[in-house]
Amino acid sequence: MSGRIQLKSREEMRVMARAGVIVQRALAAAKEAAVPGATTGDLDAAASRVIAEAGATSNFLGYHGFPATACVSVNEEVVHGIPGDRVLAEGDLVSVDCGAIVEGWHGDSAISFIVGEPLAKADLALVKATERALWAGIAALATADRISDVSAAIEDVADEARLHPLEGYVGHGIGTEMHMEPDVPNYRVRGRSPRVKPGMCLAIEPMLVIGTPDSAVLNDEWTVVSLDGSRAAHWEHSIAVHEDGIWVLTAADGGASRLAPLGVTPVAP
Ligand code: MG
Ligand code: MG
Numbered sequence: 001m002s003g004r005i006q007l008k009s010r011e012e013m014r015v016m017a018r019a020g021v022i023v024q025r026a027l028a029a030a031k032e033a034a035v036p037g038a039t040t041g042d043l044d045a046a047a048s049r050v051i052a053e054a055g056a057t058s059n060f061l062g063y064h065g066f067p068a069t070a071c072v073s074v075n076e077e078v079v080h081g082i083p084g085d086r087v088l089a090e091g092d093l094v095s096v097d098c099g100a101i102v103e104g105w106h107g108d109s110a111i112s113f114i115v116g117e118p119l120a121k122a123d124l125a126l127v128k129a130t131e132r133a134l135w136a137g138i139a140a141l142a143t144a145d146r147i148s149d150v151s152a153a154i155e156d157v158a159d160e161a162r163l164h165p166l167e168g169y170v171g172h173g174i175g176t177e178m179h180m181e182p183d184v185p186n187y188r189v190r191g192r193s194p195r196v197k198p199g200m201c202l203a204i205e206p207m208l209v210i211g212t213p214d215s216a217v218l219n220d221e222w223t224v225v226s227l228d229g230s231r232a233a234h235w236e237h238s239i240a241v242h243e244d245g246i247w248v249l250t251a252a253d254g255g256a257s258r259l260a261p262l263g264v265t266p267v268a269p
Pocket of ligand 2: 171203
């Protein structure tokens with residue numbers, strides 16, 4: 001990673017937190033809309049409404065031509081699913097990824113959940129382990145020397161749960177653009193990774209699959225599916241690193257409730 005990493009002031013982080021909380025509300029609305037019989041387009045509409053009513057802008061809509069406000073990925077779809085007229089059924093594993101811009105500053109977050117009752121225990125275990133991997137990565141960031149410390153923490157949770165981080169898809173820096181330097185891999189990679197510095201804002205986003213870590217992109221040129229058809233989950237938060245600690249920008253409480261059991265107390269920027 002040779003590019004420049006954008007460092008933010010605390011004031012800029014506070015604007016990013018405003019965008020982040022809107023994203024979290026949009027995801028909650030999408031989840032609430034995800035009942036059996038609803039379409040993936042209904043989830044997108046719910047998220048879209050929240051962002052518009054908050055006076056924010058979607059950073060997904062039109063991104064390299066992406067046609068919606070949220071990515072809605074179902075079952076073997078891992079990320080970048082295009083919402084539309086697909087009807088959700090009981091037991092579907094849904095991942096919703098969404099973002100918003102406030103005053104030029106971006107937020108990006110994703111959740112996974114099961115519609116109604118899970119069909120298999122493994123599906124619920126997958127969703128929970130991926131969420132756990134996210135929070136382990138965030139907790140690691142609080143004391144990380146390098147980005148690789150975050151990657152290692154995510155991979156360790158995946159290993160322990162006998163799941164696999166999807167290969168080739170990573171988290172990223174975030175700020176005045178959604179996708180910026182540095183990469184934040186969900187697994188250990190060769191070579192030295194960038195040092196964690198105050199002013200960095202990162203989107204940490206583990207994508208775990210039950211089967212092999214290989215994927216393919218569907219003919220719609222967006223939807224990423226697991227190559228073996230096994231189910232996948234995806235969780236994401238945007239997090240700020242400043243002189244006094246970290247703050248989860250896409251959580252209303254800065255991540256306090258989820259980080260407390262991991263021994264980390266977030267500090268507002
Ligand atoms: Mg995202
Ligand atoms: Mg992202």
